[in-house]
Amino acid sequence: MSGSEIFLQQLIIGLSNGMIIALIALGYTMVYGIIELINFAHGDLFMLGCFAALTLVGLLGFDHMTAGAPGVWVGLLLMLIVVPIFCGGLNWLVDRFAYRHLRESTKLAPLVSAIGVSFVFMNIGLLWGGVPMKVFGLGRAAAAPKAFPDLVSNTNLLGQSAVEFTWKDLMVFVVTLPLMALLTWFVQRTRAGKAMRAVAQDRLAAQLMGIPVDRVIGQTFLIGGGLAGVASVVFASYNNTIYFQMGYRAGIDAFTAAVLGGIGSLPGAVLGGLVIGLARAFCDQYIETRWTNVLVFAVLILMLVFRPSGLLGARGKEKV
Amino acid sequence: MAARRKILFHWSFLLVAALIPLVELALPGNHRVGDLLRPIFIMAMLGLGLNILTGFTGLLNLGVAAFMAVGAYSYAILTCDIYPFRLGFWAATVVTVLVGLTVGFCLGLPTIRLRGDYLAIVTLGFGEIVEDVLKNLDAITKGTQGINPLPAPSVFGYQFRPETYQPWYYLFLGFLAILVLLNRNLQHSRIGRAWISIREDELASSCMGINPMKMKLLAFALGAAQCSLAGALWASYLGSSGEPGNYDFQVSVIALCMVIVGGMGNIGGVLLGALVITGFNSIVLETLTNFLKAHQLISSSNVFTSPGSWKYMLYGLALILMMRFRPEGLLPSKQVKAELHPQEPHAPPPSV
Numbered sequence: 001m002s003g004s005e006i007f008l009q010q011l012i013i014g015l016s017n018g019m020i021i022a023l024i025a026l027g028y029t030m031v032y033g034i035i036e037l038i039n040f041a042h043g044d045l046f047m048l049g050c051f052a053a054l055t056l057v058g059l060l061g062f063d064h065m066t067a068g069a070p071g072v073w074v075g076l077l078l079m080l081i082v083v084p085i086f087c088g089g090l091n092w093l094v095d096r097f098a099y100r101h102l103r104e105s106t107k108l109a110p111l112v113s114a115i116g117v118s119f120v121f122m123n124i125g126l127l128w129g130g131v132p133m134k135v136f137g138l139g140r141a142a143a144a145p146k147a148f149p150d151l152v153s154n155t156n157l158l159g160q161s162a163v164e165f166t167w168k169d170l171m172v173f174v175v176t177l178p179l180m181a182l183l184t185w186f187v188q189r190t191r192a193g194k195a196m197r198a199v200a201q202d203r204l205a206a207q208l209m210g211i212p213v214d215r216v217i218g219q220t221f222l223i224g225g226g227l228a229g230v231a232s233v234v235f236a237s238y239n240n241t242i243y244f245q246m247g248y249r250a251g252i253d254a255f256t257a258a259v260l261g262g263i264g265s266l267p268g269a270v271l272g273g274l275v276i277g278l279a280r281a282f283c284d285q286y287i288e289t290r291w292t293n294v295l296v297f298a299v300l301i302l303m304l305v306f307r308p309s310g311l312l313g314a315r316g317k318e319k320v
Numbered sequence: 321m322a323a324r325r326k327i328l329f330h331w332s333f334l335l336v337a338a339l340i341p342l343v344e345l346a347l348p349g350n351h352r353v354g355d356l357l358r359p360i361f362i363m364a365m366l367g368l369g370l371n372i373l374t375g376f377t378g379l380l381n382l383g384v385a386a387f388m389a390v391g392a393y394s395y396a397i398l399t400c401d402i403y404p405f406r407l408g409f410w411a412a413t414v415v416t417v418l419v420g421l422t423v424g425f426c427l428g429l430p431t432i433r434l435r436g437d438y439l440a441i442v443t444l445g446f447g448e449i450v451e452d453v454l455k456n457l458d459a460i461t462k463g464t465q466g467i468n469p470l471p472a473p474s475v476f477g478y479q480f481r482p483e484t485y486q487p488w489y490y491l492f493l494g495f496l497a498i499l500v501l502l503n504r505n506l507q508h509s510r511i512g513r514a515w516i517s518i519r520e521d522e523l524a525s526s527c528m529g530i531n532p533m534k535m536k537l538l539a540f541a542l543g544a545a546q547c548s549l550a551g552a553l554w555a556s557y558l559g560s561s562g563e564p565g566n567y568d569f570q571v572s573v574i575a576l577c578m579v580i581v582g583g584m585g586n587i588g589g590v591l592l593g594a595l596v597i598t599g600f601n602s603i604v605l606e607t608l609t610n611f612l613k614a615h616q617l618i619s620s621s622n623v624f625t626s627p628g629s630w631k632y633m634l635y636g637l638a639l640i641l642m643m644r645f646r647p648e649g650l651l652p653s654k655q656v657k658a659e660l661h662p663q664e665p666h667a668p669p670p671s672v
Binding site for chain 2: 036298
């Protein structure tokens with residue numbers, strides 16, 4: 001591969017992973033925008049989504065099918081419906097039973113609670129990996145990474161070119177782009193979206209206008225969790241390895257993306273996700289893989305210290 | 321009179337702790353209580369360091385394990401034969417505390433202006449960076465192997481040996497007692513009162529002439545120094561710096577659990593938290609696992625029946641339930657309790 005081809009290849013990998021990070025970041029940014037909570041458990045919710053997807057694969061028997069067979073596409077579609085419902089529902093339940101009671105408490109109480117939820121989720125992931133199913137290695141070595149079968153084929157869509165743009169990359173964009181458009185439409189144009197924006201702006205005033213604040217916050221958790229669910233299906237079929245500790249790293253990447261773009265801003269989260277995805281890909285290629293995480297954290301800290309409102313952060317006031 | 325009785329009550333704890341190894345020596349058979357208490361003392365020191373930040377000053381720090389790592393590695397570098405320093409125990413410990421102080425100060429300087437949750441994330445990022453840097457700079461830190469072996473310390477002319485735990489026990493107990501005394505006096509000093517007032521209301525305290533930035537920076541430096549002292553003692557106990565993965569995010573969260581479960585801002589609460597949380601991990605879970613294994617009730621290959629694989633679930637539930645039902649902790653400080661339950665004693669009737 002020539003230098004420019006390597007660059008193009010990393011660009012594609014970075015953009016695809018960036019879109020997945022962006023989906024998770026949207027969940028962070030929506031929840032933060034509405035109740036100013038860093039939902040620490042969001043990355044682990046994404047991890048549980050991956051396990052749910054793998055369980056579905058096992059139940060439906062897709063691990064025997066060849067990549068790209070018509071049945072597999074139906075299965076993927078099914079996963080894209082079931083897993084987001086699972087993740088969204090779980091996120092809603094956590095808000096209902098943990099965070100909702102802490103709305104009037106000190107600011108740190110929900111954050112600490114979210115760290116607790118994250119630990120519980122991680123532990124559930126560990127135990128889930130021990131379920132005696134064939135896709136989980138029959139329950140042996142619960143903590144070991146699980147292989148997610150190749151549902152989407154690795155065939156290069158660019159023909160004989162050295163740069164690969166595979167069906168997998170295409171799937172990432174086909175799923176994520178319309179979803180983001182849908183989300184923008186929902187938040188900007190619908191009644192429920194308007195209520196969300198109102199609650200984010202001023203909770204008390206929204207309540208006085210007759211908006212059922214708790215229900216709106218619950219909807220936000222539902223949608224944010226659903227996005228994480230979509231991200232987990234896409235991630236698992238794109239990267240093909242899942243393990244119970246992946247949520248922490250994914251969560252940090254996504255949170256960094258949300259902060260980078262300006263937390264609370266939806267286009268910002270997408271932009272931040274793409275920047276982080278590209279930064280990771282280029283750091284892997286041109287610096288060293290082992291320094292990639294340091295790079296992401298350095299970006300996070302420098303952003304928070306010098307420009308906490310982010311790249312697209314409109315609401316600069318009272319952010320620090 | 322009441323205060324005096326309270327002080328006697330506190331000293332009696334130290335006395336009981338000091339007697340444990342002697343009683344174990346006197347009793348026939350093989351006992352491990354004192355042996356198992358040693359890591360708890362270290363974790364209690366870590367908890368006390370975090371308590372200065374989170375408990376007194378109200379700054380949530382999710383990266384105290386990094387301060388501990390800084391302490392452990394700096395102690396290891398200062399004492400190990402493969403480096404030119406080769407300092408003795410006391411010199412290395414003093415330098416390590418100074419290093420911790422500096423690191424805390426340098427991290428605090430750019431970040432203390434940040435609001436609570438952002439600060440928490442920055443400290444988390446700092447913790448991850450330290451872990452990765454220690455792992456990647458293998459020319460200095462020996463990567464994932466850690467720096468070892470470290471010479472056993474020689475204190476007041478007495479040469480420590482890894483086989484006998486009693487000298488270590490008294491060394492750690494002594495350090496812990498000094499730290500408790502130090503923290504208690506700090507808490508009731510001008511500085512401690514300033515910290516607590518910042519936690520309660522930063523704006524009001526700055527109106528009262530307190531400089532919040534200066535005080536927060538001081539909290540960062542002193543908290544980090546205590547955590548790195550814990551790290552140095554830990555390294556001397558292990559005879560190794562430990563590997564970078566020993567100081568990961570989970571250690572920071574366990575320290576946070578200790579402070580929160582025990583009672584934020586209350587030294588006795590933090591000690592209780594350290595005993596409950598660390599003791600649960602190293603004593604209860606271990607004993608239970610060994611018991612179940614000895615009676616062949618579980619096989620090691622099954623993840624569900626092994627108590628150790630439920631550990632993080634329990635830590636997580638502890639955090640969630642404490643936040644929901646008893647946010648002030650098991651042994652709360654008076655101010656925190658009053659803040660969290662403001663209207664309970666004289667609640668006005670709710671207006672409809």
